[in-house]
Amino acid sequence: MKRLVRLVFALIFVCLLLLPACESETVPISKEKNTSSQTHVVVIGSEIEGMYLARAAVDEGLSVVVLDPREKPGGQLIQGQMQFLDEPVDDHNNSLLQGSVKTLFTRYKKGEIRKANEFEQYYNSLIKGIPIESGITIIRVDKDEGHGAATQTIKSMTYRSADGSEKTISANYWVENTDFAALTGDLGLARLPGIETVFGGSKDYMAASIMMKFRNVDWKKFQTEINNLSRKEVEDKYGSTTTVTDKFTWGFGKVGGEFAPSSKEVFLRGLNAINQRDGEVLINALLLFNVDPSNKESIQSALNLGKSETVRILPHLRQQLPGWEKAEINGYPDYLYIRDYNRYQTEYVLQASDLMSGRMFWDNVSIGGYPIDLQGTATHTWGQHSGDPDKYGMPLRAFIPKGYANVILAGKNVGASAVAYGSARIQANTSLAAEVIGLILGKLKGEPGLTKLTEQEMNDIHSYLKDKYRIALSGADAKNKIENLSGDQIKQVDMGKLTLP
Template sequence: MEGLYMARAAADEGLSVKIIDTRKEFGGQLLQGQMFFLDEAKDGSGTSLLQGRVKELFTGFKGGSIRKLPEFENYVQTKLVGTIPVASGIQIEQIDTVTETSGLETVKAITYSVNGSSKIIQADYFVENTDHAALSSRLKATPLPSSNSFYGGKELEFMAAGLMMKFKNVDWAKFNKEFNGLSAADKTKNYGGGYVNESFALGLTGMTNRFKTSNDRVFLRGLNALNQGGGQVAINALLVYKVDPSDPESIKEAVELGSKELPGILEHFRKSIAGWEKAELGDIPTYPYIREFTRYETEYVLKPSDMLGGSMHWDDVSIAGYPLDLQGVSFVKWGIQMGIPDKYGMPLRAFELKNYSNVLTAGKNVGANVVAYGSARIQPNTALAAESIGVILGQIHGNKQLRELNEADMKELHQYLAKTYKIKLTGVKGTNKLTNWSEEEIVQLDEGKIVFASYKPKKK
């Protein structure tokens, strides 16, 4: 949904916007994948970094008014899509481009088919907002290395996808009370530790580790569980490896592999978790939660040192923060955390496809190397960037192109964002956690050869 923030902001700024969707069913990760456990962006002291329209979503989420599918659907339709036209189930037939005198490529038009009819759409800007690079993969763009390169795999592979688990008839009050009534030793013995309150449950990895899946491509990790109310619970914990979102058969297989494990997981939870004795399976999403697919080089590619160094940029469109959280792959099932930044800026250039004058990226298509992507990929980070870019497009329309913007232009645009939308992108300082690092060590960090949390810099 991250790109919808750009669409909404651009439309509200007076631009003509249309959404063309290669999926037959609208809503992707949030509505089709039902990935309802939302990760909040915070700085190193735990202070929320939420700004812009996405802040309203998180306010409803944390307060309990936006936790179930109909509530998310209503939010997306009323707050984001509105009257913006949407064409779902389209197939791209042709992309017309020209090479400018500057050497940049410009997309002039896209020909697509929908319901048997062929249509042509022209636009000043086109935005890649799919989880399977529907547009970028057909352009002269350079792929960025994916997770297999970090973990040492030779075959292309991405971070594990996930199948959201839905349960009903859960007595969450009992779960919360009995878990928090245990001594620390008993929490460790029964659940392997963890955290539970009236809304969320995190971890409990000792309990989940006792469940063994029937297929090596599926793995039950620690819980990210959401109390949706009324006995309903949504959990992000079931990983499925080797999923290719560009292949419909791979998507179908991922859902089938995950679904096959659910009866066993239900029985395990009934026996292992207080308050789950009478739990039942809820509906099964028809689409997996895709964390990663092939991304393409942008004008600026974020690195771990940008994040851990607290870097800010003249053209920032988001102030972001989140651990560098890399989920696992099939041959390294547990992922790794490569460090926790304070906060950092995400520049406009990280959302401009390299060598193209008018192709932007949104959401998980952000320009970040394989390690930095662990933080950059988080929804609030890129949702704020998308909204800022949408506003900027509206403000410069008819006057300048994005690539013509200079520091003075951005200063004015930042002021407009602050005054009109209360989005603050300047005057923010992130803690530099790399002050004692040598240039060589920083290069190794950016290449994924150093795990920040366990490394002691040699230079003092």
Template sequence: MKKLIFLMLLLFVWGCSSESEPEKGNDDPKPTASEQVTGPGKKEPKELAADKDAHIVIIGSEIEGMYLARAAKDEGLNVLVLDPREHPGGQVIQGQMLFLDEPTDDAQKTLTQGRVKQLFDRFKKGEIRTLEQFTAYYNDLIDGIPIESGIEITDVKKENDEATGRTKISELTYKTAGGETKTVAANYFVENTDFTALTHLLSDKRIPGVETIFNQSEPDYMASSIMMKFKGVDWDKFHKEVNKLSQAERDEKYGSTTNVTNTFTWGFGNVGGSYTATRDDIFLRGLNILNQLNGETLINALLIYDVVPTDAARVAEAVELGKKETDLVLEHLRKELPGWENAEVNGYPEYLYIRDFDRYETDYVLTGTDVMGAEMFWDNVSIGGYPLDNQGTKTSVWGISLGNPDKYGMPLRSFILKDYANVIVAGKNVGASAAAYGSARIQPNTSLAGEVIGIILGQIEGKKQLTQLDEADMKELHAYLKKQYNIVVSGVKGKNKIADYTEEERAQLNSGKKVEKK
């Protein structure tokens, strides 16, 4: 989807701040992700009940949930990760979605905090750009946390939780990759997959998705992407040749708001739009290109429609289609972009970037007016930002952006599965309406939430349950987060962008329709 001008300006400011080349020849050892604790240091292990196998069992290994795992472990909790995928890492490692989108406020100030800010800082410096560098970071992040890959959930035992009157999971049974059946019991269970491996077994209260935005009668999902990787790109020539054109000339030749920095590109809608894909379920949009340095690049632009992540055969087919299309896109880029004349394919990912799938109701479902209205909550666990960017579907290939918020709160209740006492959702499973999800889904927003929830779980262990926390409790926890971790999620104010909206216009925004103000 073509980026709107306001998004381009935000990215331009960030890009400009990264214009100088990363320092080279600095051999000082960098602290690992697991060592980069901004708080008081790793705690002594907390006592585990005799009838429990872990304090927390996390289903899936997406990086957002791994921030929860790391924080909880450093707070002294026992954490176990059960991953239905054959290999860990999710969209970042297996899908190689290494183009990091940074949320900023209206003053172009980053909204990243905690460990994910450390990732972004190193990313912008050029220290973490390649798959190998991201993999090393991810492995450091999960250091000491056991992960069992290739599992399949076969049964979930539920019972009434007398303390809260809700349902709770008491045990989860799964089959290992080797065919062995195991059962685990834990205080909390976390949904951290991109295909609702756990929550689809627990709830039938699906939050309406992008079909409501694009007027479809059946459930629908944003396009998935396959990352395209190239080498042999002369980025200096690319940067120089494009930027010697005036902005008007660039926009006319390459597409509106086209820019190239030493780190990124955006725009190039004409380059994408002039490419004819081999199938109607494949589309090349504008080019978000990451300079991975040393002639290597990664592009987030090749969309594949009608991919449902629970359909393994379709996912495998889409990956193969994407690989073949990448070869053809290369020929197109060699002709269209200066500095790409000698580019070559630099390998292929073995998985997709899945933006969107079913989400199930949480205790609070974030709305479009919450996001655009800079709503803050007494139980904030993250401060989010980023445009309401809803990528396209097969019937609406360019997608739509519904607005650009300043900043907004993300409440703990949006990460607790409705009617359950001990089920947490992480990452893209966040409780958000279709309109709000376009912004809430961005990785750093939910990564911060994961870290904060992990810290909270460590602090309340043996005292209260997550769903029993009240405003006084959260005030104390917010103070602890600020003092010990320098994470600020309370007392924050954002600009209300919809203060002059009528009730009708608010309803229009929440239904996923763009409001055009005169």
């Protein structure tokens, strides 16, 4: 009996010794707190301009990951439904569209892409095969300070996924592609002076907009009755430049001016409208002031105000416009069109004089055009038209934050003064730039060196882009519209204090 008891105790003792090993085999391993990954390019944000960069880089053989702080992808084009597309043209009305964005505009003008679901289909085809993670929050950016000019680099970024897990990703290049500087706002860069330099006051931004959607509009009647009026009758009743085609409208400044807004935070300007077919119309005209795109509460408040103001605007349009007598609201977008927010110092900052002189650069990544259109603020609701460039170059250096070797700016983050930004910000201009940069990254095989390209190397790249992609970035002949101005007058143009016809 004693021997049996001793044997039992011995077995218990052995089991206690082996318990940790047993536990390691039977207890599930807990989820890791942080996972790591590596890629060639990380794009922060899902605005369409950066997606052209991502698509080009992937097609050139690079790995790309898109990390989007917004809950759903697509930004202003898809979530904000800013689907009135502005086409850049030169003084002879020749289109300046090149690259992949030209396909979008071609189908848009043909009427194949007009409605929200058609834009979504196009966007989804653009990003097919590119991994996108929405709803992320940046926790930390790890940098290598380097030595000398343009030698700081981002090594890795730690972020929180929508499910709460932490992840760290490393990359060769990082792209700022949000409308609220989610990445560049924390890099210690100097903010470029904003629209306050033109209109006065403290730090300020051009207005945001909510797109207004209507149905049951008789566009044929609308077009016919407006165009049956004499030019003087149109201008007297609706305002100068008012035009209605079978596809678009612009002008109608008096229609906007005669509407009484509910508060100082909202304003109805002239009507840029697109015929979406089947009686559906989309209007870009309702301005919202003092919106902070980095603040979800500010965005939601502006959305609510925009929706309620659209309800008030509907009877005004029914009364003012022929063919709109039975118009109804056709829903609302989930997001806003953010025109302007903090932008930061770049290796080259475009000035209004660059645009108006038609300046071209050895490191062109786009040839842009469009009137210098400064949208309004709460204190200057009608904004300002500062001039009409013929066409102009956009250098790679305007898309590189000052002092950083592996950070790229996309879309509305372009380095441009407050005045030049009125034209440079146009989606088609910066979409071409983004695609070209993506192609250049592919040529570099994703390796460092973007900021070290020489003039000769860029000449070779320009030849390659022209031969393979039919994108022409050199040899353009642009009209200099300020050649007869004095040095002081040119300074006034750059400050927005001298506007040109």
